[in-house]
Amino acid sequence: MTVEVSYSPLADADIDVSAFLLTASGKVRGDQDMCFYGQKSVNGGAVQQTEASAGRAVFSLDPSRLDSVIEKVALTATIYENKASFGSVSRLALSITGGIEADIPTSGMKETALILGEFYLRQGAWKFRCVAQGFAGGLEPLAKNFGVEVAAPQDPPAPAPVPAPAPKSTVSLSKITLDKTRASISLEKSSAGFGEIRVNLNWNRRNDSKGGGFFSMKKSNAIDLDVGCLFEMQDGLKGAVQALGNSFGSLNTEPFIKLMGDDRTGSISDGEWLHINGAHWSKIRRILVYAFIYEGAPNWKETDGVVTIHAPGQPPIEVRLNEEGGRQGMCAIALLENDNGAVKVTRRVDFHNGHSNMDKAYGWGMRWAAGSK
Template identity: 50%
Template sequence: MPILQKGANAPLATQTPVVRIQIGRGAIIGDIDVSAYVLGENGKVSGDPDMVFYGQRQSGDGSVLLDSASDTETVFALNLAATPARVQRIAFAATVPGAGADRPTFAKAASVALRIDGADPIVFPVPIEGAIETSMILGEIYRRAGAWKIRAVGQGFAGGLKPLAESFGIVIADDPAPPPAAPAPTSAPAPAPAVSLSKITLSKAQPKIDLTKKDGAFGEIKINLNWSAAPVKRGFFGGSRSIDLDLGCLYELRDGTKSGVQALGDMLGSFGSAPYIELSGDDRSGAVTEGEWLRVNGARWNDIKRLLLFAFIYEGAPNWAATDARITLHAPKSPPVEIRLEEGDSRKNMCAVALIENIGGEMRVSREVRYFSGHAEMDSAFNWGLRWVAGSKD
């Protein structure tokens, strides 16, 4: 396995490398933003779709996909054969959270590494000792004489994600954006909308948000549940067990149909037909870095009246604090909406996380984070009216 030093390069033996950004958090608290940039010869993007990050998980040309992200690893899947001839480099960067004089630098991290998986994995342990920067360009994949290579960069950058992205030519929207002015008559094409770096966290102080359709539809809506994979102890002699935390939802369609989507009982739903909601996989340990996903067919949003998202401790966790769980809703061309499962009741294994309602064709997301002893108690609290019996997973 080749191990690169800063400034070194190596050839890539595959057109479909997997790039892993691995960060030991150390003393850094909060989300570390990892991003990729599809660049031309001048080191700039050709447009905002060339930035891949938590709010835009795939490049416009489809060559770079943010495949998964956790607290310690972000994974990009690349298809270099799909890159247009104008693309000469793909850069990977990371930014620590915070603002002002108290913002941590990369010196506070335990470790940073860039790993390229392929026929012969390549690793670049990024030097961070004494680093004073809050952003860093970790490495880049670039063309040379018709072939692709990887270069270990490890270059610090002053400022946060916004100035870093702007250095690559990305147009960043101010947050919050001012209300749009009435358009003046013109024959010139409208400018492309700026990228929003906002990640909306619903809390007790801000419990609701309304999402508006883009281009007349929502597209594919993805809902992710992620949690800590660390085993938890079960008393003095019980050993330890990994947490099995399940994502699911209750749904009500416009025609009055009510039911649920969850792994328990193999009620996995369907994306292309009613209920237009589908559970993608069942992670029983939290070891899958991307967690669990619900997919909602936004093209059929008018057929859906409401959804109640829930998380359910199937086994392994004695309390909710041990899970460090959060649900994130991704709607196309909208900032991610995050809800953390806080203030849990260790006596109750069910959390109703969020209520998603169809309000006049738009989408209202309301934070609930209410805890119950099981499905039936939660159902009764939200007046769903379903009958529940005991079940299990194979």
């Protein structure tokens, strides 16, 4: 079945919708039972977050595939970093396959996290009920209510630290958003290295008559938004990884970067992915991640484009394409630089009239010719 959560978006705060898989005790078994922006498929795909955009989130749920110990699936909504309360959200509603609909009244609410509703197993049959239970402290108390061990912020080191017991398994619930006020962050290399760094591009396909959420636009009007990157190796090798020209790259040989597919219309719920082999990060000098509109009229703000960088052991790093791009069809999104072995990620979000102009702006110095895919 399909579950859609729709809401009026807030200007200065994100709303994150999640699903918790619960046992008879009302608790999760562990981190693996939370379906959210950092873990979009759980329990072998029985619960998946298939779409997410400003104003809309969609989940698929197949109760027949749930582990036998799971007796409840709770849907929740939280306002990121408690920047507002749900009293500021004028519309919040649930729609479920089979004609089930529920409007959740939000007027006067002071809470920043809500249990919207829950699917529950009763006498061998799955049923649904609207809950609308609020939590004033946001995602942390809500998650703890379900038995999720939340990673707390680190305190400054004490002069004489007392050895702590072995830490419990925790899930990092905080994403890092790079914007004009916080434009860069460095990822330090752990003893295990960086592992595989994954860069995701997702965007919004709009229907001209409704201006709806993700993937609602007719195919004939769809924007083909492509992700790619320029790379420069420590040995001086330079190039591009992108679908245009079939330059998909390689993970095991230079440039140790690979485009995992080409989503022509945004119909793939995961969007497009670039993978970087972090085991060879020492051989890479810098990577410029970009997006370009291969087909469709440039209108960057309406794409609701977002690039998310996932690195093992790190919270997701998000860069939104929320600037006006005029009629320029290319956007330089983020620059990844080898900074004494660390990965320094810097938000760019500047626009260019083609590959050559962007190349010149960042001093890559390559020759460009027209291509196709």
